[in-house]
Amino acid sequence: MAAAGDQLRVGTVMHVRCPDRLGEEMYRQVLEQCAELSPVVQAVPPSVALVELKGALRYHGADVRRLGEVLRVRTLSRLDIDVQVGIGPTITVAATASSLINTPGGVLAVDPGQVHNWLGPLPVEVLHGIGSKQAAVARLRRAQCGPARRAPAGRRLPPRLLNDPHHRPDLSWRRPVLLNPPGMLNPASLPHWPYAHALDQELTRHGIPPGAVRVERGYRYSTTMRLVLSWDASRCAGPGGIRLIWHDDTGWAHSLLRPDAVGAIPRGPLTALHRVFATPHDVAQLAGALVSRRFHLYEGEHHDQWEGVAQIRAAIGAFHLAMRADRAS
Structure with a gap:
C-alpha cells in the first residue's frame, strides 16, 4: 500500500523527444528502448514517444528521474542518440518539460506538488498544445481576470455530497x-x-x-x-x-x-x-x-x-x- 501511495504522489508520464529528422528505423529502435522500461508506450510520430511509468516504478525499484536517466544512457550508448526526457503528472506538463530542455539531451522531472509554481512563471507560448491564437486569448483573460489562483485547500468531498448545499465548498473565490x-x-x-x-x-x-x-x-x-x-x-x-x-x-x-x-x-x-x-x-x-x-x-x-x-x-x-x-x- 505504501508503494501505491508513493506512485500517486509522483508524476508518471514520460515524454521522450528525439532529435529532428530522425529516421524511421532509428525511431523504432528508440521505441524499443522505451518498451524495455515500461510496457505502456505510445508512439507519436515523427520523433516523440509517451511512456507511462506507473507500473514500472515498482518493477524497477527506482524513481522516475532515475528511469529517465537510464533511458537516456541506453539511447546514447546503444543508438548514439541523445533524447530530451520530460516527466510530470500529465502529458501537458511532461511535454512542456521536455521542450524546455535547452541541451541536445537531458531529463527534467516535475513533481505534482510543484506543478502550479513551476507553470506559473512560464510564458503561455511555451505550454504544450498552445498555439498563437490560444495564447492571445489566454493573455487577454489574464489581463482581465488577473493571474490564476489556486483553489483554497480543503477536505475533498465524495461525489454524492458535491451537490448538497450543506456540504458544498465555498466557491466565492x-x-x-x-x-x-x-x-x-x-x-x-x-x-x-x-x-x-x-x-x-x-x-x-x-x-x-x-x-x-x-x-x-x-x-x-x-x-x-x-x-x-x-x-x-x-x-x-x-x-x-x-x-x-x-x-x-x-x-x-x-x-x-x-x-x-x-x-x-x-x-x-x-x-x-x-x-x-x-x-x-x-x-x-x-x-x-x-x-x-x-x-x-x-x-x-x-x-x-x-x-x-x-x-x-x-x-x-x-x-x-x-x-x-x-x-x-
Missing part, C-alpha cells in the same frame, strides 16, 4: 470566465450578449465555470446567433468533455468532446429545456449534471423563460434589419 476574444468582431456588440453574460455569472455561482465561452454570429447563416460553452476532459467527471451550443432559433443542444480533444460527438437537443431562452439557473443546473456525470439530476422538465427575453428578441430583430440594410446598400 471563482471569477466568471467570459471574455472578449481577440478578433475583428466585439462580442459585446452582438444582441444576445446580455444572455451570455447572465449565463456565465450563473455558472460561476454554481461553481462550474466553463473553460471556454464563445459568443458569436453564425457566418454560414448570417442571421443565426450562437453561444458555445465548453468543458474539456480535465473539468469533467467522465472520460471526455461537454459542449453546450445555443442558437436563437432552436435553443440548447449538447455534444460530447472526445478525450483527445479532436472532434465532438453530437448528442442532440437538451430536451429538458423547453424554452429557447431558458433561465440561466436551469441551464447551470443541467450543465452541472452533465459535467459531473450525475445524470439523475438531468431528469425533470424546465419550462421557465429568462426574464430578459423580450429585450433580446427585439435587439436580434433590429440586428437582422441592420444586416439586411447593409447588404442592400
Whole structure:
C-alpha cells in the first residue's frame, strides 16, 4: 500500500523527444528502448514517444528521474542518440518539460506538488498544445481576470455530497470566465450578449465555470446567433468533455468532446429545456449534471423563460434589419 501511495504522489508520464529528422528505423529502435522500461508506450510520430511509468516504478525499484536517466544512457550508448526526457503528472506538463530542455539531451522531472509554481512563471507560448491564437486569448483573460489562483485547500468531498448545499465548498473565490476574444468582431456588440453574460455569472455561482465561452454570429447563416460553452476532459467527471451550443432559433443542444480533444460527438437537443431562452439557473443546473456525470439530476422538465427575453428578441430583430440594410446598400 505504501508503494501505491508513493506512485500517486509522483508524476508518471514520460515524454521522450528525439532529435529532428530522425529516421524511421532509428525511431523504432528508440521505441524499443522505451518498451524495455515500461510496457505502456505510445508512439507519436515523427520523433516523440509517451511512456507511462506507473507500473514500472515498482518493477524497477527506482524513481522516475532515475528511469529517465537510464533511458537516456541506453539511447546514447546503444543508438548514439541523445533524447530530451520530460516527466510530470500529465502529458501537458511532461511535454512542456521536455521542450524546455535547452541541451541536445537531458531529463527534467516535475513533481505534482510543484506543478502550479513551476507553470506559473512560464510564458503561455511555451505550454504544450498552445498555439498563437490560444495564447492571445489566454493573455487577454489574464489581463482581465488577473493571474490564476489556486483553489483554497480543503477536505475533498465524495461525489454524492458535491451537490448538497450543506456540504458544498465555498466557491466565492471563482471569477466568471467570459471574455472578449481577440478578433475583428466585439462580442459585446452582438444582441444576445446580455444572455451570455447572465449565463456565465450563473455558472460561476454554481461553481462550474466553463473553460471556454464563445459568443458569436453564425457566418454560414448570417442571421443565426450562437453561444458555445465548453468543458474539456480535465473539468469533467467522465472520460471526455461537454459542449453546450445555443442558437436563437432552436435553443440548447449538447455534444460530447472526445478525450483527445479532436472532434465532438453530437448528442442532440437538451430536451429538458423547453424554452429557447431558458433561465440561466436551469441551464447551470443541467450543465452541472452533465459535467459531473450525475445524470439523475438531468431528469425533470424546465419550462421557465429568462426574464430578459423580450429585450433580446427585439435587439436580434433590429440586428437582422441592420444586416439586411447593409447588404442592400
